[in-house]
Amino acid sequence: MDFELTEEQRQIRATVADFGEREIKPHAPRWDREELFPRAVVQKIGKLGFLGVAFPEQYGGGGADTLSQVIVVEGLARYDAGIALSCAAHMSLSSGHIATFAAEEHRTRYLPDMLAGRKLGAWCLTEPGSGSDAAAMITRAVRSGDDFTLNGSKMFITNGSVADVYVVMALTDAGAGRSGVSAFIVERGSAGLGNGRKIEKLGLHSSDTAEVIFENVEVPARNLIGEPGAGYRQTLQVLEAGRIGIAGWAIGIARGAMEDAAGYAKERRQFGQAIADFQAIQWMLADMATRIEASWMLTCRAAALKDRGLAFGRAASMAKLFASETAMWSTIKAVQIHGGYGYVTELPVERYMRDAKLSEIGEGTSEVQRLIIAKSLLRDGYSAE
Ligand SMILES: Cc1cc2nc3c(=O)[nH]c(=O)nc-3n(C[C@H](O)[C@H](O)[C@H](O)COP(=O)(O)OP(=O)(O)OC[C@H]3O[C@@H](n4cnc5c(N)ncnc54)[C@H](O)[C@@H]3O)c2cc1C
Structure with a gap:
């Protein structure tokens, strides 16, 4: 290794x-x-x-x-x-x-x-009524001649109002459950493709998040990705790979929080000394560094398994779960180390805390990651190879 x-x-x-x-x-x-x-x-x-x-x-x-x-x-x-x-x-x-x-x-x-x-690009899976249970989507794609006609709406889509290329999951066979989901490429400018109201968020203000609406959008049949009905299987694989990236994303936020908190602790003086001299502060920093390092190791492992062509779904979920909770925990502690200055917008640390929360929600919530890990453990047993 x-x-x-x-x-x-x-x-x-x-x-x-x-x-x-x-x-x-x-x-x-x-x-x-x-x-x-x-x-x-x-x-x-x-x-x-x-x-x-x-x-x-x-x-x-x-x-x-x-x-x-x-x-x-x-x-x-x-x-x-x-x-x-x-x-x-x-x-x-x-x-x-x-x-x-x-x-x-x-x-x-x-x-x-x-x-x-x-x-x-934007990737459109989530709908107003279906998130963790993505297969409960209701957006339809109905074939007519050489085209499919898409109707429905997608929710919380990153780059949703600014994208040029949309990958959209829709039902081509409404009675077939997961096997009825197909994936399409839809180009910006297609008639009937639009956005709903602006979505205001807790954090991640520099990222565009939008509702994407399809009203009789005609998509050429050649824009189907793979076979009809293969969309859900494709989605699961795309999300597995995506979770490795989101683990890295969460680590970046956590590292920012730790570096800023360590810098601030060395500068800020109370009771005649730098607050970095207090053990209570040192322990928070030590725990941040340890959790970040552990997150990084899990992420490297998932990435290595993927590149070697081995199953990496459980490893990716573990990396994403642990890194997300590290990001949330570290940013809360970083605000604590900054005291009152952590709570005001003058310094970026409160932004880190707002931004970090999404890591426990997007691309599968922490509860969903635990379901995936437990299901794999109970089915295949544990191996740390
Ligand atoms: C900023 C942002 C960007 C996003 N970008 C995209 C994007 O680009 N493309 C896209 O398709 N989606 C995107 N999403 C959507 C995101 O992936 C979903 O919000 C997420 O999957 C959770 O779905 P939900 O919000 O419907 O929550 P729900 O599924 O309704 O979950 C609500 C709560 O119930 C829990 N829960 C649900 N099912 C179970 C279960 N079986 N067991 C235990 N607990 C459960 C959840 O963990 C959660 O705590 C984005 C969301 C946000 C906020």
Whole structure:
């Protein structure tokens, strides 16, 4: 087992950190305050090759491994979790779905622009009435000649009002349950494709989240991804891979909280000494560092299993579960270490806490991760190989 990053991975980490310091950190408070999605910055991230880092070179990707993509998402989330979430959804969900399951014609048509950041993707599964139980969706795709007609609405979609390419799950056979779900590519500008009201959120203000509405949207039958009825199986695999990225995303937030809290603790003086001298503060920092390191190890393991072509679903759920709870715990403790200054918007630490909460909800809640882990444990037994 190798715990060292490769030279290439170190370079990616350093380049993302440099970009984050210069292009994100100074502006993140304003994007949060003004609820602004900085599309030009995401385009720059694409131009630098970060959005395609782990995709095949033939479509303009970097051909690197899964951990390299995690390093990108972690490094962006360290500075702005909203931008990082928009990039993670674009990479792992929409681009990932197309790269893994779409026909060659679709890959060559969409991926080069998506990986370069010229086109943004959104992945539409959740509906107003169906979240954890995604197969209970009611959006329909009815075939008529060479087209499918889509009707329904999708909820909480990242990049939902700004995307160019939508991967949409819809029922082609309403009576068939999970086997009736199919996946489609829908392009921006399609007649009948629109957005509902603006969704106001607790955090992640620099990430666009929208309701996406389909009113008699005609989609050519060739835009079906894979076979009719394969959409749900595809979705489960896309989410498994996505969870490795979300684990990295949560680690980035937790690391930001820890670094800011450690810096503040060394500066802030009470009772004639730096608060970092108090054991109560040191223990919180020690626990943050330990949980972050453990999250990273779980994430590396899931990424390594995936790249070796082995089953990685349980490992990805463990990484996502542990990293999410680490992010939430660490950001709450970071606010505590900052005292009153942690509670006000002058410093970014309260933003980290608001942003972190989504990690326990998106791409499968913590309860759903525990269900997946327990189901696998009870079916296959435990092995730490
Ligand atoms: C900012 C943001 C961005 C998002 N981006 C996207 C996106 O890009 N694409 C997309 O498709 N979706 C997206 N989502 C949706 C997200 O994936 C869902 O919110 C999430 O899967 C949970 O679904 P739900 O909100 O319907 O909650 P519900 O499923 O209604 O869950 C409510 C509560 O019940 C619990 N629960 C549900 N079932 C069980 C069970 N069997 N056992 C125990 N507890 C259970 C849950 O854990 C939770 O605590 C996003 C959401 C947000 C907030």
